[in-house]
Amino acid sequence: MRLPPNETSSNAAARAFLSARAGIALGTNLGDRLANLKRAREQISRLRMVHSPILASSIYETDPVDCEPEAPRFLNAVMEVTCESDAAELLQCLRQIEAAAGRPLRHERNASRTLDLDLLYCGDVNVATADLELPHPRMHLRRFVLEPLGEIRPDLILPNCRQNVAAL
Structure with a gap:
């Protein structure tokens, strides 16, 4: 694959067109x-x-994880969709939805929020850029992701895991 100047293979992978299942x-x-x-x-x-x-x-109600003291409880859910675009474009759309819900573009990590949308996976794309890491590197450690994901995709085997979501 020939890359434009200043393009890395990770950036190209994030923009590669795909029709894939995205979590x-x-x-x-x-x-x-x-x-x-x-x-x-x-x-x-x-x-x-x-x-x-x-x-x-x-929708699951969960305790906050690594948030500020006295943070309110969260409502969490997971969706899986067929996505006909590249992962970077989907992420940009998710950020626009967050912004429309009142989440500032620049925010502290793990701060309370009106809306947080995390792209978990997009087909079998592997990406590591400043803006996007796929598959999400910590999804297998987060009960607030695993429980709802297990409800809709219990047989999904997460990258770098030997077990399916239901077993985790």
């Missing part, structure tokens, strides 16, 4: 949490690059 984690612990998640699900479903089938987990 998205949704979380919120500020404002009307239920409305935040429902609105985000609808907005994701209406993205021009998202197509059926769309799988959506139940």
